[in-house]
Amino acid sequence: MVGLVDEQAAPAPTPTNPVAPAPVADPVSSLSAVYRDYPGLRALILRRVRDPEVAADILQDAAVTTLEKLRSGEIAHPENLGGYLYRVAINHLRNHRRKDRTALSSAEQLEELRDSVDDPDWERVGRPQWAAAARRMLEEMPAARDRELLVRFYLNDEEKDTICRELNLSQEHFNRVIFRARNRFRELLEHRGFGRRDLLGDT
Amino acid sequence: MIDVERDFERMQDYAGGRLADEERRTFEDRLLRDPELVRELEQTLRLREGLEQLKEQAYLVKSAPRAARRSLRWVPALAAAALAAVAIILWVQPQTSATGVLRAALAPGDATGATVSARFTFVSMRGSSSYDLDRPAAGLIEFRASPTARTAAARYRLTLERVGQGGAAEPLGTLGGLAPGADGYLHGYADASRLTAGRYLLRVEAAGQTAEDALAFPFELHDR
Numbered sequence: 001m002v003g004l005v006d007e008q009a010a011p012a013p014t015p016t017n018p019v020a021p022a023p024v025a026d027p028v029s030s031l032s033a034v035y036r037d038y039p040g041l042r043a044l045i046l047r048r049v050r051d052p053e054v055a056a057d058i059l060q061d062a063a064v065t066t067l068e069k070l071r072s073g074e075i076a077h078p079e080n081l082g083g084y085l086y087r088v089a090i091n092h093l094r095n096h097r098r099k100d101r102t103a104l105s106s107a108e109q110l111e112e113l114r115d116s117v118d119d120p121d122w123e124r125v126g127r128p129q130w131a132a133a134a135r136r137m138l139e140e141m142p143a144a145r146d147r148e149l150l151v152r153f154y155l156n157d158e159e160k161d162t163i164c165r166e167l168n169l170s171q172e173h174f175n176r177v178i179f180r181a182r183n184r185f186r187e188l189l190e191h192r193g194f195g196r197r198d199l200l201g202d203t
Numbered sequence: 204m205i206d207v208e209r210d211f212e213r214m215q216d217y218a219g220g221r222l223a224d225e226e227r228r229t230f231e232d233r234l235l236r237d238p239e240l241v242r243e244l245e246q247t248l249r250l251r252e253g254l255e256q257l258k259e260q261a262y263l264v265k266s267a268p269r270a271a272r273r274s275l276r277w278v279p280a281l282a283a284a285a286l287a288a289v290a291i292i293l294w295v296q297p298q299t300s301a302t303g304v305l306r307a308a309l310a311p312g313d314a315t316g317a318t319v320s321a322r323f324t325f326v327s328m329r330g331s332s333s334y335d336l337d338r339p340a341a342g343l344i345e346f347r348a349s350p351t352a353r354t355a356a357a358r359y360r361l362t363l364e365r366v367g368q369g370g371a372a373e374p375l376g377t378l379g380g381l382a383p384g385a386d387g388y389l390h391g392y393a394d395a396s397r398l399t400a401g402r403y404l405l406r407v408e409a410a411g412q413t414a415e416d417a418l419a420f421p422f423e424l425h426d427r
Contacts, residue, residue, distance in 0.1 A: 038241075041250030044218055047255060077234075082241040083234035090231075093348060110246055117217075120390060127252065134253030144349045144387040154247070155254045157219050160212050171208075178211050185250050 003156060012176065038082055038125065045093055062089035132189035137181055145169070146177045153178065210240070214247045262324050303376030304393045305346075305363055319345045320395060323407060323421040324388070338424040339395045347388040347409050348420065358410040359383060361391045366402040366421070375403075380410075400426045 039055050046055040065088045074085050141147050145167055152158040164174050217230050233240055273413075301307050320342030326349045350359055359381045364372040375398075378391050386417045389407060401424060408417040 019301065029277040043252040043255075044248045047252070077235060079242065080235060080238045082238070082245070083231075086234055086241060086244065087231045090217070090220075097220070107402065111217065127256075130249045130253035131256035131260070134250060134255075136355055138257075139386060142385075142387055144383065147349055148327055153215065154251045155258065159216065175208060175211070178309070182211075182246060182250065185253070186246060189249070201256050 038085065041086060041089055043127070045089060048093055049096060054096065058092045061092050065092075101150060129189055135186050136188055137184045139175075140184065141181070145179075149174065149177055150181055210243065211247075214244050217244070218251070219245070265354060266342050296297060301376070303363070303374065304397045305376030305378050305391045307359065307378050307381060307391065319343045319392070321345070322347065323422070325349065325407075325418075327418055334422045336422050336424055338400060338426055340426075342395055343392045344398065346391045346393070346405055348389050348391075348405060348418070349384075349388055350383060350407055350409065350418070353414060359389050360406075360408045360410070361389050362406040362408070363391070364404040364406065366404055372404055399425050425426065 032134050042055070049058065050053050062085055066075075066081065066085050069084065070078060070081065075081070077083070082145060138147050138150065141150075148168065149163055149167060152163050152176065152188065160171070160174060162173060163169070213226075213230055214220070217227065222230060234244070240280060320339035321337065322345040323336055324347045346361070346363070348361060358379075361378040361381055362374055363376045364374050366372050376391075376393065378389075381389050381391075384390055403422055405422070406417050407419040407420075
């Protein structure tokens, strides 16, 4: 997990714009909370860049930018810092991808990526439970077609229209499956009702 | 406020960098104002990451694209004829039938005392990768395959083939007249000791459909 140490930073300047929101009292802890609450963002960036150091740099840059904006009172809704962090981080990611289009090519790099996502920080934010919940959710779905829909939509990044056409599904059915699956996934994560077998897998 | 009709798709497109500039800016403006949308986006990414992990655990194994299936067309005519003969026999049988190393179900109180020591689940996915799987030293390997809408039928044939050097496929076992279980998967079992390390292909064919519509799941077994 990327940390942020900014205890020696200068005090927040007073905003010159009288209608701008006041800076928050403790931006460092606010931002730490955002990191803790949005591990999905980190997972996305790591998957996209496939290099733990680059991913950490992108998140760090996003954090610093967010912090600076927060200090200067430029964030209109400080209570929704996550939205701002998302926007900045995705922008940094996009800029990075424009500059570096090298693809992951070797088995060693892939192994390194797998190792990097196996660190204690990930366990603290519940990453092992995501796989367990996804597995349970899939296994609870009675129709093979619905399972295929989920995998194609969320993992393969296929378009809704394509999936509906190829699986002969209505848009309403598609929405229903996605809606239920997401609810079930959330429920499973919230209840954390997993056994050892769920977490270790059985392959 | 989440718009079920459109936001699930937008979130995917946003995470995948597929939104046009104006759509992206509109979506990001909403992200800044709507904590619920941020939570839903975070949830999307966790679900996606969970599926990525399952893929790495070989829980979700990619099926080969049709092009890959076609690459095996040159399998010697004799072997194809032999397989066709087996297929005809299986097709006329209403009950599940098994040949070779595959069996359809674990009998209660299995006489061999064998237990499932590895389970490989195959779900159709885009992509052409073959998966590396660990072969257990003993016990049974359970193969679970999810038939797709493309192959939708009441009965299926599951065939396990060994792929030799040069790509020639040799059928090792076939289950015919197979119906999906309560979990929606087709199940087949093979004794791990009868499968050596090497390349394999698990094929799912629906009754009444041509071999061209078959799903093919390539994988490679390695000794642990």
